[in-house]
Amino acid sequence: MTTGPSSSVAFVRQALVPAAPPPPGQTGAMRWVRENLVSSWFNAILTLVAIYVIWSVLSGVLPWTLNGIWNAGSLNECREIRDARGLETAACWAVINERWLQILFGFYPTDDPLLARVFYADAYAAAGGYDAVFGAASNATDRIAFVGAMKAELGNLTIFFFGYWRPLVALILLVIAVAPILYSSLPRKMLLFSLAYPFIAVFLLWGGSVWGPVTVALGLVASIVVARSVSAQSSALFGGLASILFFALFFFNPLGVLGVQGLFPLFPHVKGVFDAALPFGITAIPSDIFGGFMLAIIIGTSGIVLSLPLGIALALGRQSSMPLIRWVCVTFIEVIRGVPLIVWLFTASLLLNYFLPPGTSFDLLLRVIIMVTLFASAYLAEVVRGGLAALPKGQYEAADSLGLDYWKSMQLVVLPQALKISIPGIVNTFIGLFKDTTLVVFIGLRDPLGLTNAIRATGEWNGIYWELYIFVGLLFFVFCFFMSRYSMYLERKLRTDHR
Amino acid sequence: MAEMTTPPREAFRLSQLLYDARYRSLTIQVVAAILIMLLLVELVDNTVTNLAALGKDIGFGFLWSTAGYDINQQIIPFSSQDTHARAALVGILNTLLVAALGCVLATVIGVLAGVLRLSKNWLVARIMTFYVEAMRNTPLLIWILIVFAVMTEATPQPREFREGGGASMILWDSVAVSNRGVYIPKPVWAEGSGLVLAVFALSIIGIFVLRRIARKRQEATGAQLPVFRLSLVLFFVPALLAYFVMGRPVTLEYPELGGFNFAGGIQIRNSFIALWLALSLYTSAFIAEIVRSGILAVSKGQTEAAFALGMQPNRTMQLIILPQALRVIIPPLISQYLNLTKNSSLGHRGGLHGCALDPGRHHHQPDRPRTGRDAVAGRVLPDHQPDHLDADEPV
Numbered sequence: 086m087t088t089g090p091s092s093s094v095a096f097v098r099q100a101l102v103p104a105a106p107p108p109p110g111q112t113g114a115m116r117w118v119r120e121n122l123v124s125s126w127f128n129a130i131l132t133l134v135a136i137y138v139i140w141s142v143l144s145g146v147l148p149w150t151l152n153g154i155w156n157a158g159s160l161n162e163c164r165e166i167r168d169a170r171g172l173e174t175a176a177c178w179a180v181i182n183e184r185w186l187q188i189l190f191g192f193y194p195t196d197d198p199l200l201a202r203v204f205y206a207d208a209y210a211a212a213g214g215y216d217a218v219f220g221a222a223s224n225a226t227d228r229i230a231f232v233g234a235m236k237a238e239l240g241n242l243t244i245f246f247f248g249y250w251r252p253l254v255a256l257i258l259l260v261i262a263v264a265p266i267l268y269s270s271l272p273r274k275m276l277l278f279s280l281a282y283p284f285i286a287v288f289l290l291w292g293g294s295v296w297g298p299v300t301v302a303l304g305l306v307a308s309i310v311v312a313r314s315v316s317a318q319s320s321a322l323f324g325g326l327a328s329i330l331f332f333a334l335f336f337f338n339p340l341g342v343l344g345v346q347g348l349f350p351l352f353p354h355v356k357g358v359f360d361a362a363l364p365f366g367i368t369a370i371p372s373d374i375f376g377g378f379m380l381a382i383i384i385g386t387s388g389i390v391l392s393l394p395l396g397i398a399l400a401l402g403r404q405s406s407m408p409l410i411r412w413v414c415v416t417f418i419e420v421i422r423g424v425p426l427i428v429w430l431f432t433a434s435l436l437l438n439y440f441l442p443p444g445t446s447f448d449l450l451l452r453v454i455i456m457v458t459l460f461a462s463a464y465l466a467e468v469v470r471g472g473l474a475a476l477p478k479g480q481y482e483a484a485d486s487l488g489l490d491y492w493k494s495m496q497l498v499v500l501p502q503a504l505k506i507s508i509p510g511i512v513n514t515f516i517g518l519f520k521d522t523t524l525v526v527f528i529g530l531r532d533p534l535g536l537t538n539a540i541r542a543t544g545e546w547n548g549i550y551w552e553l554y555i556f557v558g559l560l561f562f563v564f565c566f567f568m569s570r571y572s573m574y575l576e577r578k579l580r581t582d583h584r
Numbered sequence: 585m586a587e588m589t590t591p592p593r594e595a596f597r598l599s600q601l602l603y604d605a606r607y608r609s610l611t612i613q614v615v616a617a618i619l620i621m622l623l624l625v626e627l628v629d630n631t632v633t634n635l636a637a638l639g640k641d642i643g644f645g646f647l648w649s650t651a652g653y654d655i656n657q658q659i660i661p662f663s664s665q666d667t668h669a670r671a672a673l674v675g676i677l678n679t680l681l682v683a684a685l686g687c688v689l690a691t692v693i694g695v696l697a698g699v700l701r702l703s704k705n706w707l708v709a710r711i712m713t714f715y716v717e718a719m720r721n722t723p724l725l726i727w728i729l730i731v732f733a734v735m736t737e738a739t740p741q742p743r744e745f746r747e748g749g750g751a752s753m754i755l756w757d758s759v760a761v762s763n764r765g766v767y768i769p770k771p772v773w774a775e776g777s778g779l780v781l782a783v784f785a786l787s788i789i790g791i792f793v794l795r796r797i798a799r800k801r802q803e804a805t806g807a808q809l810p811v812f813r814l815s816l817v818l819f820f821v822p823a824l825l826a827y828f829v830m831g832r833p834v835t836l837e838y839p840e841l842g843g844f845n846f847a848g849g850i851q852i853r854n855s856f857i858a859l860w861l862a863l864s865l866y867t868s869a870f871i872a873e874i875v876r877s878g879i880l881a882v883s884k885g886q887t888e889a890a891f892a893l894g895m896q897p898n899r900t901m902q903l904i905i906l907p908q909a910l911r912v913i914i915p916p917l918i919s920q921y922l923n924l925t926k927n928s929s930l931g932h933r934g935g936l937h938g939c940a941l942d943p944g945r946h947h948h949q950p951d952r953p954r955t956g957r958d959a960v961a962g963r964v965l966p967d968h969q970p971d972h973l974d975a976d977e978p979v
Contacts (some may be wrong), residue, residue: 121706128705322602339731409613413620425926439634440627520723524930534725550733558722565721 088196145174153178153552159545180546181556186241186249187540188557191376191531194368195248197232204243205235250377251367255289258282259386267571285388290383293369296359300352304335335529372450378560383450385519388457392518393511396457396465397504401495403470414466421463427524429456434528453525461518468514472507474497506578512572515566523561533557589595647672682860689864690924691917694871701876710870719869722801724927732858739763739854742845753839760839760846765856767839767849776830783826790822793816859931867924871917878913879905 106112110119123129153176157163163177181188198219201209208231212218217280218231236244246253257353262282265275284298311331316324338349402414421429433456438446480481484494504511526535540546647669659677662670691807701712719727742762745753754758760767798809822904827834839849890900 110706120916121704124704130703131703135705135711138711139707407609407613409616423818425929427929437629442626442630443633443637520721523723523725526725534723534729537729548737550730552736554726554730554733558726560914561723561726562721566717569721 113362148172149174149176152176155179155182158183160275160547160549161545169316176552177549178552180540180549180552182241184522184540184546185244185556187377188536188560189245189377190249190252190379191536192374193249193252193376193379194370194374196250196368197234197235197248199250200239200244200248201231201235203247204239208235208238239433251289251292255286258285258289259382288367290375291370292367292373294356294360294364294366296356296365300356300359304332304352307335308332336518354373365496372448374531375450375563377536378557380450380525380530380532380577381519381522381561382564383523384454384525387454388461388518389515391454391458392461392514395462396514397469397500399462399466400469400473403466404473418463418466422462422467425523426457426460427527430524430528432456437533449528453528453530457518457521458512460521461514464514464517465511468507468510469503472503472505473512475506476503508572508576508579512568516568517567519568520561533560587678637801647837651949678831678856678931679928682856682863682931683921685860686863686867686924686928687921689860689919690867690871693864693868695875697868697872698875698879701872702879714719716869716872719866720873724862724866725930728930730860731862732854735761735854735858736763742841745841745846756840757835760841760849762846763854764845764851765854766852768852769836769838770850772837774833774835774877776833779830780823780826780834787818787822790818794818853933859928863924863927866927867920870920874913874916874920875909878909881912882908884931 108114122132144510150169152172152174154163154166155178157166157177157179160177160180163175163179167175198215201218202215209218210229212227217223218228236248259282261275262279265271265273266279281302284302288295288298293575308328308331310329312324314324315327334349335351399414402410405411405414405417430453433452434449437452441447480498480502481494484498487494489497523532523534524536526532531539537550537557540553541549602608620943621889649665650665650667653671654663659681660674662674671787682871697712697715700708701716703709703712733769740763742764745762746758758769794814795810795811802808837848839846841847886904887900888909890904895903
C-alpha cells in the first residue's frame with residue numbers, strides 16, 4: 086500500500102533553507118533586558134522599584150558627594166561656602182583634606198628635621214639650623230611654631246611622602262614581604278625577605294637602635310642553629326632541648342628564681358657589644374602614640390600572622406589522642422570564644438599587670454596584639470577543626486599506613502587538604518580580626534574611629550560625621566574586600582577536582 | 585605446621601618513655617601537666633603578690649555595695665543608691681532586650697536580602713550584593729557610630745515639635761523621633777485588661793491546636809482545612825471581642841510635648857536605637873549570605889522533581905526547598921545570633937549600659953583595683969558625645 090514518499094507527500098524541499106537571523110528581542114542587549122529585567126510582570130515591577138530605590142539614593146548622595154567642598158577651615162566655613170554657592174547639600178570633604186594624615190597615622194611624629202633640611206632649607210638656615218631648632222637646648226615654643234609654619238607651607242602630600250617615610254617604607258616593604266606568600270608564581274627566594282620583614286618593620290616603626298631587632302633575630306637564628314647541630318651530633322630530642330635551653334638563656338633569666346641577676350639573659354650583653362662597636366639608630370617612638378589606620382594594619386597583620394600557626398596547633402591539640410592536651414585546648418578555645426573580644430581587651434589593659442611578676446610592665450600595644458592573636462586563634466582553631474573533621478578518615482589511615490609519623494602525616498597529607506577546605510572560614514576570621522581592630526578604641530588606643538571622635542570634638546569640626554565615617558569605612562572596606570576576593574582566587578587556584 | 589610465636593616480653597626500660605610511641609604520650613602529658621601547674625602557680629603567686637603590694641584583696645563583696653552611678657536605659661527601676669549586683673542585672677536585661685530585638689530584625693532583613701540576592705532580576709541582585717558587601721566589609725563600630733550620629737545630630741530637638749517648629753510626629757502623631765530619643769506610646773493596663781490578655785493567649789494556643797487538628801485530618805482523609813485564614817480569624821476576633829466587651833480596658837498613653845521635653849509614652853534612648861539598628865543591619869548581611877548559601881545548597885533537581893509532581897511554586901518552596909535549606913541554614917544562623925549578642929557589648933561606646941559594664945565604672949570605686957585606664961580613656965577619647973547621657977534627663 087505504501088509506496089515511496091514521492092507518491093504520498095505533495096512537496097519535498099530539495100535544498101536547505103538559508104539560516105535566518107534570530108528574531109529581534111532574542112539577541113544582544115534586548116534579550117539581556119528581557120531575561121534579566123522584565124521576564125515577568127512581577128520582575129518588571131521589581132525592576133521599577135529597584136530603579137526608584139537607586140534613583141532616590143543617588144539623587145541624594147551624588148550631588149552631596151560631587152558638590153563637596155574641599156577647601157575650608159571648619160564646618161561653619163563649609164556651610165558658608167555651600168550657602169554662597171547656592172547649594173542645598175554639599176559634603177564637607179575639607180575635613181578629610183585637612184585631617185587625612187591624622188586618620189592614617191594618628192599622632193605618629195613626622196620626621197621634622199628631614200622635612201626642614203630638604204624642603205624648607207632657607208627658613209631652616211635662617212632659623213639657625215638643627216641645633217637652634219631641634220637641638221637639646223632649643224626652645225619648645227619656637228620649635229612648635231617653626232614646625233607649624235613649615236607644615237602649612239609644605240602641604241599634606243609632601244608631609245605624607247617624606248615626613249612619614251618610616252611607616253610608609255614599612256608598608257611598602259610589607260607588600261613586598263606578603264606578595265610571595267600570596268602569589269606562588271613569584272620567586273621563592275623572596276620568602277627569605279618575608280622572614281626578615283618583622284624585624285625590619287619593628288625597627289622602622291619603633292625606631293631606636295638597629296641592634297635591638299638584629300640581636301633578637303640573631304638569637305632566634307642561633308637557637309635554630311643549635312638545634313640543627315646538636316641533633317646532628319646526638320638525637321632530635323636533645324637538639325630540641327638544647328635549643329630551648331639556649332633560647333631561655335638568651336631571652337630570659339632562668340636564674341632569677343635563685344635571685345641571681347645580671348648574668349642572664351644574654352640578650353642585653355650581645356646588644357651592648359654591637360651598640361658599642363657600631364652605634365646606629367633612628368629616633369625611638371613609644372608605641373602609645375601610634376595611631377590611626379596604621380594601628381589597624383599593625384594589629385591586624387601581626388594578629389593574622391601569629392594566630393594562624395597558633396590556631397592550627399590548637400585545632401590539632403583538640404583532636405589529639407592525649408586527654409590532657411585535648412582538655413587544655415578545649416578549655417582554652419571555649420573560654421576565649423565564650424567572652425566578647427572587648428572584655429579580653431579590657432583584661433589586657435586592666436588585669437594583665439596583676440598576673441605578671443611585680444615590676445614588669447610591657448607595652449599596651451603588645452598586650453593588645455597578644456590578646457587579639459589569642460582571640461582569633463581560638464576561632465581559627467574551630468575553623469581548622471571543621472576542615473580536619475571534613476577530611477575522610479581514609480586520608481589519615483593512608484598516611485599512617487605509609488609509615489609517616491604524626492608530624493609528617495599532618496604536614497604532608499592531612500593539613501594541606503584540611504586547610505584548603507577551610508580557606509573561606511580562615512579568611513572570614515581574618516576579616517573579622519581586621520575589623521575588630523577598631524575595638525582597641527575602648528582601651529584608649531588611638532584607632533581611626535577614636536581619631537574621628539577626637540576630630541569631631543574639636544571646635545572646627547564639631548557636628549560633622551558622614552564624611553569622616555565614610556572615609557574610615559572605605560579604608561577598611563578596601564582591605565577587607567581585597568581579602569575576601571583573594572580567598573576566592575585561592576579557592577579557584579587550589580581546586581583540584583574537575584567540575 | 586606454623587608455630588604461633590608471641591613476641592618476647594621485654595622488661596620496661598626507662599628509654600621507652602621517650603622512644604616508644606606507647607609510652608611517649610604519657611611523658612608528654614606529664615611534662616605538659618607540670619608546665620601548666622608551674623604556670624598557674626606563677627600566675628596566682630604574682631596576683632597575690634601584686635594585690636598584697638597594693639593592699640587589695642579579691643572578692644565579690646563589692647557586688648553588694650552602693651553602685652553610685654546611673655544607668656540610662658532601664659527595664660527595671662534602678663537608681664544610683666542601688667547595689668552593683670542590681671546594676672549588673674539591669675545591664676543583663678538591657679543586653680537581652682537589644683539582642684532579642686536585634687535577632688528578630690536581623691533575621692527579617694537578612695532573609696529578605698538573601699532571597700533578593702538570588703533574584704533573577706539583575707538590578708535587584710546587584711543592589712543586594714552591594715548592600716551585603718558594604719555591610720560585611722566595614723567594622724560594626726562604624727555603623728553604630730553612624731546610626732548614633734544620625735540619631736543625635738540629624739533628628740530635630742524636642743522643641744521643634746511645637747506648633748510651627750518644622751518637625752512633626754510620625755505614624756498618626758504617635759511616635760516622635762527626636763535627638764533625645766524616640767518616644768513611643770505606652771500601653772496603660774486598666775481593670776479588665778488581664779482578661780483580654782488571657783483571651784489572646786488562649787487564641788494563640790487555639791491556633792496551635794487548630795494546626796494540629798488540620799494536620800491529623802489531612803493525614804487521615806486527605807482533605808485540607810484553610811488553616812491560614814482560620815488562624816487569622818482566631819488571632820484577631822476573640823481578643824478584639826474581649827477588648828470591646830470589657831469596655832476598652834487597654835489604652836495608649838501618647839508622648840506629649842511638655843516644657844522642653846516629651847512627657848508620657850516610653851522613651852527609647854538613641855544609644856539603644858543606634859545599637860539595635862546597627863547590630864541588625866550588620867548581622868543581617870551575614871544572615872543574608874547564610875540564607876543564600878542554604879538555598880543554593882538544595883540541588884536544582886529537587887525543584888524540578890517537585891514541579892514534575894505538579895506542585896505549585898509556593899508549595900514547592902514551603903514543602904521541598906525550605907525544609908532542606910533550613911537544615912543548612914540553622915546552625916550558622918544560631919551562631920550569628922550568638923555573635924549579635926556578644927557584639928551588643930559594643931553598646932557602651934554609644935552610651936548604652938549593657939551587661940559588659942564598663943570596667944572603668946567599677947574602678948571608680950575606691951576599694952577596687954585601679955590602673956592607668958581611667959587616665960588613658962579620658963585623655964585619648966574625649967567622650968564628647970555623651971552630653972546625651974545625663975544632659976537629657978527630663979528638665
